[in-house]
Amino acid sequence: MKQDMIVILDLGSTENTVLARQLRHMGVYSEIHPHDITVEELKALENVKGIILNGGENRVVDGSPIDVKEELYACGYPMLSIDHPGAKCEKQLDALPDEAAMREFIFTDCQAQANWNMKNFIADQVELVRRQVGDKKVLLALSGGVDSSVVAALLLKAIGPQLVCVHVNHGLMRKNESESVVEVFQNQLHANLIYVDASERFLDKLAGVADPEQKRKIIGSEFIRVFEEEARKLDGIEFLGQGTIYPDIIESGTKTAKMVKSHHNVGGLPEDLQFALVEPLKQLFKDEVRACGLELGLPEGMVYRQPFPGPGLGVRCLGAITRDRLEAVRESDAILREEFQKAGLDQSVWQYFTVVPDFRSVGMKNHARVFEYMVIIRAINTIDAMTATVEKVDWDVLEKITNRILAEVEHVNRVCYDMSPKPPATIEFE
Numbered sequence: 442m443k444q445d446m447i448v449i450l451d452l453g454s455t456e457n458t459v460l461a462r463q464l465r466h467m468g469v470y471s472e473i474h475p476h477d478i479t480v481e482e483l484k485a486l487e488n489v490k491g492i493i494l495n496g497g498e499n500r501v502v503d504g505s506p507i508d509v510k511e512e513l514y515a516c517g518y519p520m521l522s523i524d525h526p527g528a529k530c531e532k533q534l535d536a537l538p539d540e541a542a543m544r545e546f547i548f549t550d551c552q553a554q555a556n557w558n559m560k561n562f563i564a565d566q567v568e569l570v571r572r573q574v575g576d577k578k579v580l581l582a583l584s585g586g587v588d589s590s591v592v593a594a595l596l597l598k599a600i601g602p603q604l605v606c607v608h609v610n611h612g613l614m615r616k617n618e619s620e621s622v623v624e625v626f627q628n629q630l631h632a633n634l635i636y637v638d639a640s641e642r643f644l645d646k647l648a649g650v651a652d653p654e655q656k657r658k659i660i661g662s663e664f665i666r667v668f669e670e671e672a673r674k675l676d677g678i679e680f681l682g683q684g685t686i687y688p689d690i691i692e693s694g695t696k697t698a699k700m701v702k703s704h705h706n707v708g709g710l711p712e713d714l715q716f717a718l719v720e721p722l723k724q725l726f727k728d729e730v731r732a733c734g735l736e737l738g739l740p741e742g743m744v745y746r747q748p749f750p751g752p753g754l755g756v757r758c759l760g761a762i763t764r765d766r767l768e769a770v771r772e773s774d775a776i777l778r779e780e781f782q783k784a785g786l787d788q789s790v791w792q793y794f795t796v797v798p799d800f801r802s803v804g805m806k807n808h809a810r811v812f813e814y815m816v817i818i819r820a821i822n823t824i825d826a827m828t829a830t831v832e833k834v835d836w837d838v839l840e841k842i843t844n845r846i847l848a849e850v851e852h853v854n855r856v857c858y859d860m861s862p863k864p865p866a867t868i869e870f871e
C-alpha cells in the first residue's frame with residue numbers, strides 16, 4: 442500500500458464509517474481499527490500518517506470506559522481525539538470536526554498526501570495480489586453480481602490466465618444474465634471461465650418444495666455442491682478469490698469479523714478443499730467498488746446492477762417452483778426492467794422486480810374463461826435495506842408495463858402493484 446493512511450480507532454463511536462468516508466472523500470485513505478490495537482500492529486500498517494481516536498456513546502464496555510493502550514499515546518503519530526474524554530493528546534474535540542478543521546489535521550498536522558484514488562488503488566492491489574499468489578491459481582465463483590464481477594476484473598488484470606472463474610447458472614437467474622457474464626468475461630475480457638448450466642439439477646431438487654426457508658437451504662447447499670465438484674476437477678488451485686467488501690468486515694465491529702465472514706462465505710466447502718483467500722476489495726465501500734469496476738472497464742449495466750438475492754428468482758416464484766411460473770417471473774421482470782430503463786427509473790429506484798404467487802384467478806381471454814396466474818410488481822427505495830418505502834411510479838408507466846405483461850407473458854391474466862413499505866412487509870416476498 443503506497444497511499445498515505447489515517448487510522449481511525451473505534452472508541453465507541455457510531456460514526457466510524459461516516460468519518461472514514463469523509464477522509465477518503467478528501468483523497469486520503471482511511472481504515473477503522475479496534476481501540477486495543479497494539480503499537481506493533483499499528484506500525485505494521487503501511488504509511489500511517491496520523492490517528493483519530495473516535496469516541497462516542499458506546500465508550501463504556503462492561504462498566505468501565507475503554508481507552509487505547511497507554512504506549513500508543515507515546516508512539517509519535519499526530520493524534521486527534523473526538524468525543525473521547527479519556528484522551529491524553531494534543532487535539533481534543535467534542536464532535537466530528539467540520540471539513541476545514543479536518544483538512545488542517547490531515548494535511549497540516551499529519552502531512553498526508555491526497556493520493557487515494559482508484560488508479561492508485563488498482564495498481565497497489567495488482568502488485569499485492571501478484572505478491573500473494575505468485576505463480577499459483579485462484580478460483581473464483583463469479584455470480585455476475587457487482588462484487589464478484591469487480592473482483593474478477595481486478596484479478597484478471599493482476600494474474601490473467603492464473604484466474605479460473607466458475608459461473609454456476611442455477612436456472613434462477615434473470616433473463617440474459619448468465620449470457621452476459623459469458624459475453625463480458627469470456628468473449629470480451631478473455632477470462633478463463635467455466636460455465637456450468639445446473640438449471641435442471643436445481644429445479645429437480647426444488648420440485649414440490651414450498652417452504653421459503655427450505656427453498657433457500659436447498660439452493661445454497663446445491664450451489665456449494667456444484668462449485669465443489671468443479672473445484673475438484675481442477676489441478677493446482679491454492680487460492681479462493683472473494684468479493685468481500687469493507688462493510689462486511691466492519692459490520693460486526695470486531696477484530697475477528699474478517700474470519701467469520703470469510704468462513705461463512707466459503708460455506709460448506711469440505712475440509713480438504715480449504716483455500717487461502719484473496720480478497721482485494723476488502724477495503725472498499727460499495728460506491729468505491731463500483732468506481733473500481735468502471736476504472737477496470739466493466740460495463741455500466743454490470744457495475745450499477747441493482748441488488749439481486751443469492752437464491753435469485755427462486756424466492757420470487759412463490760411457493761413450490763414450477764417451470765411455467767418461473768418463466769412468467771423471468772419474462773415479466775425483463776419487461777419491467779426494460780420499461781424502467783426507458784422511463785429513466787432504472788438508476789433512481791433502488792430495487793424493482795416482479796413476483797408470481799402460486800395461486801390463480803379467473804379471467805377472460807379471447808371471449809373465453811381462463812384461470813391463470815398474476816404478476817405482482819414491486820419497486821422500492823431504501824438506504825440500507827433495513828426499511829423501505831414504495832416508489833410512486835407514474836401511472837402511465839405502470840399501465841404500459843401492465844399491458845406488455847398481459848400481452849407478452851404466458852399464463853398471466855392479472856397484474857398488481859405492491860404498495861407495502863418495509864416494515865411491516867419485507868422487500869422480498871420469501
Ligand code: XMP
Nearest residue numbers: 748749750751752792826863867868869870
Ligand atoms: P428483505 O426481503 O429481507 O431484503 O427485506 C433485503 C434486501 O436483501 C436482499 N436479499 C438477499 N440478498 N442473498 C442476498 O444476497 C439473499 O439470500 C437475500 N435475500 C434477500 C433483497 O433483495 C433486498 O435487497
